[in-house]
């Protein structure tokens with residue numbers, strides 16, 4: 001079946017990446033003095049971001065052949081290659097090798113010998129494709145919601161496959177989003193039972209279904225083949241009963257504008273503020289009905305922040321568009337070019353039409 005192998009490898013490698021992230025947070029790979037570093041744009045990046053990108057890049061190249069694999073991903077090697085970053089690079093190399101050593105437990109082939117620093121850097125910098133309308137491109141956000149990762153809140157590992165400009169496969173690993181428990185505001189997993197708390201969601205375009213697995217990590221009580229359950233969006237379509245979620249950071253989305261939309265629709269509940277693409281996961285699983293993000297004018301959304309989440313929400317029965325009601329365009333390269341004002345994801349068409357209508361009615365008086 002089409003994309004069967006891509007989905008299979010994608011789910012396994014995201015499971016492994018979630019395990020890597022959890023082990024970094026537990027300090028299992030040794031002390032991490034340089035856990036958080038600022039990028040040139042002042043946004044945070046950690047050993048986890050680079051290590052996940054390197055590990056996934058290496059596994060995809062091994063599984064599909066280096067020459068066939070094009071990857072569009074968030075991180076580059078600029079900071080890591082700096083002579084002042086030798087201990088940082090050493091931490092990344094250790095982490096990548098420790099995680100690749102666990103690959104067989106996830107049904108994946110690891111390297112025969114540990115990777116050298118140059119090979120790790122090479123795996124990271126190979127992810128410099130800019131995507132576009134033709135061919136197959138993997139899209140990777142190694143750690144989405146780095147702030148959430150650093151603060152012990154929600155974060156995600158997001159991997160998608162785009163073919164000829166359309167997202168065809170989506171895999172979203174959510175290490176702190178329990179497959180059994182509902183999402184709560186700004187939630188972080190209780191530190192005592194991190195193992196197997198998280199989940200991985202995934203789908204294939206056109207399947208009309210999305211699935212969720214618990215994380216396979218830690219003590220090895222869960223092994224391949226892992227069990228999966230079908231997830232579905234919420235059936236609530238009355239705004240009074242609906243929960244909406246949005247970014248935690250005011251800098252990333254206009255909270256007062258979304259509050260105005262929520263008020264005009266009669267939404268009664270407090271917004272669920274959650275880091276990362278876990279917001280899409282919450283819609284897909286039925287823990288929330290609406291996700292709104294209105295970034296500042298001039299900010300261009302990147303495809304890796306949305307690709308996996310969008311296809312999972314859509315296949316689980318939801319609707320995702322820009323604030324003008326048009327589908328997101330993944331065919332234009334690294335950015336969601338032409339995005340009209342913001343992003344609106346809903347569990348169903350009724351709520352979605354109401355939100356888009358409210359945006360339309362209120363826009364003149366807003367100051368984004």
Ligand SMILES: Nc1ncnc2c1ncn2[C@@H]1O[C@H](COP(=O)(O)OS(=O)(=O)O)[C@@H](OP(=O)(O)O)[C@H]1O
Nearest residue numbers: 143144145146247248249251252274275276295299
């Ligand atoms: N200025 C600005 N406006 C809007 N969005 C921005 C901005 N800067 C960054 N980003 C991107 O937001 C990603 C995190 O989005 P979230 O929705 O999770 O926001 S929040 O962390 O909950 O506040 C975050 O993803 P990661 O870098 O992977 O964490 C960024 O790609």
Ligand SMILES: [Mg+2]
Nearest residue numbers: 043044074146
């Ligand atoms: Mg980032």
Ligand SMILES: [Mg+2]
Nearest residue numbers: 141144145305
């Ligand atoms: Mg991101």
Ligand SMILES: [Mg+2]
Nearest residue numbers: 074141143144
């Ligand atoms: Mg990221």
